[in-house]
Amino acid sequence: MxxxxxxxxxxLMLFSIKEISAQKDSTALQRKARxxxxxxxxxxxxxxxxxxxxxxxxxxxxxxYYDKASYNLGNALYKNKNFKExxxxxxxxxxxxxxxxxxAQAYHNIGNAHMETKNxxxxxxxxxxxxxxxxxxxxTRYNLAVAQQLLEKENQQNKDDQNKDNKDKKxxxxxxxxxKNDKNxxxxxxxKEGEDKDKKDDKxxxxxxxxxxxxxxxxxxxQNKKPKPQxxxxxxxQIKQLLESLNNEEKKTxxxxxxKKAKGKKTKQEKDW
Numbered sequence: 001m002x003x004x005x006x007x008x009x010x011x012l013m014l015f016s017i018k019e020i021s022a023q024k025d026s027t028a029l030q031r032k033a034r035x036x037x038x039x040x041x042x043x044x045x046x047x048x049x050x051x052x053x054x055x056x057x058x059x060x061x062x063x064x065y066y067d068k069a070s071y072n073l074g075n076a077l078y079k080n081k082n083f084k085e086x087x088x089x090x091x092x093x094x095x096x097x098x099x100x101x102x103x104a105q106a107y108h109n110i111g112n113a114h115m116e117t118k119n120x121x122x123x124x125x126x127x128x129x130x131x132x133x134x135x136x137x138x139x140t141r142y143n144l145a146v147a148q149q150l151l152e153k154e155n156q157q158n159k160d161d162q163n164k165d166n167k168d169k170k171x172x173x174x175x176x177x178x179x180k181n182d183k184n185x186x187x188x189x190x191x192k193e194g195e196d197k198d199k200k201d202d203k204x205x206x207x208x209x210x211x212x213x214x215x216x217x218x219x220x221x222x223q224n225k226k227p228k229p230q231x232x233x234x235x236x237x238q239i240k241q242l243l244e245s246l247n248n249e250e251k252k253t254x255x256x257x258x259x260k261k262a263k264g265k266k267t268k269q270e271k272d273w
Contacts, residue, residue, distance in 0.1 A: 033063035040072060049079040067093050067102070074109060083113040094129075104134035111143060120151035 040055030056073035059066055074089030087110060094106035111126035127144035130137060 029062040030066075033059040033066050033069060035059075036062070037066070037069050037072060040069075040076070044072065044076055044079075047079075049076045052076040053080070065096060067096050070096075071102070071106060074106075078109065078113060081116075083116045087113050100133040104130045104137060104140070107133065108137065108140050108143075111140070111147065115143070115147060115150075120147050120154055123147040124151055 036055050036059035040052045040059065043049075043052035043055060053073060053076040056069050056076060059069035060073065063069065070089045071093040074086040074093065077083075077086035077089065090106045090110045090113065094103050094110065097103045097106060107126050107130035111123045111130060114120070114122035114126055124144065124147045127140050127147060130140045131144065134140070
């Protein structure tokens with residue numbers, strides 16, 4: 001029993017020694033972290049923001065939950081226009097800070113970083129969180145009003161752009177439809193003209209076919225058709241024959257007339273004295 005008690009006392013002593021040693025190490029790290037923060041603050045005051053950022057990072061490597069080091073690192077990064085890198089430092093402070101004023105300051109700076117990156121919705125949300133923790137901060141209230149105006153303008157611009165895109169797409173669709181309709185009309189017109197031409201060619205071909213198939217009919221028609229007499233086209237020989245014929249007829253007529261007169265004339269008889 002006495003041996004067990006001695007062992008227990010020995011373990012307690014060892015644990016106490018380790019705990020005291022750990023506390024000493026933690027205290028040393030915290031002191032070192034505070035020293036690096038003070039060094040960083042001096043560099044920050046001298047506008048040496050890059051060197052100040054290095055000092056604050058060293059402070060956080062010794063004490064990762066050192067709120068002041070995180071917040072100051074965010075400020076140094078912000079001053080160097082590293083807005084996206086500053087955001088997580090401010091967010092860590094806003095999450096871990098125990099007093100409302102520190103939280104309000106962190107949210108205020110988060111809003112400023114969002115404004116710089118034109119994330120107006122994020123800025124509005126951050127400024128509202130800042131005012132929830134510190135409703136009397138007029139600077140935050142003013143920044144909130146500006147962020148809300150810019151957000152409204154952005155939303156309107158996005159809406160106009162969307163409407164324009166939709167209109168352009170509709171116009172393009174209508175143009176494509178009109179082109180397609182015109183193309184179809186041209187194709188229908190060409191097709192109709194081709195069909196009409198084919199019909200005409202077929203009709204002409206049938207007419208030629210009829211002429212080729214009935215040559216005798218045309219010849220017979222030509223034979224039955226009597227030639228019309230043509231005036232003023234008698235040859236000299238024909239004129240001579242015509243005159244001789246007329247003279248012969250005239251002589252025949254004269255001879256008949258003389259014979260008729262002789263038959264009807266009274267014969268004078270001599271009186272016998």
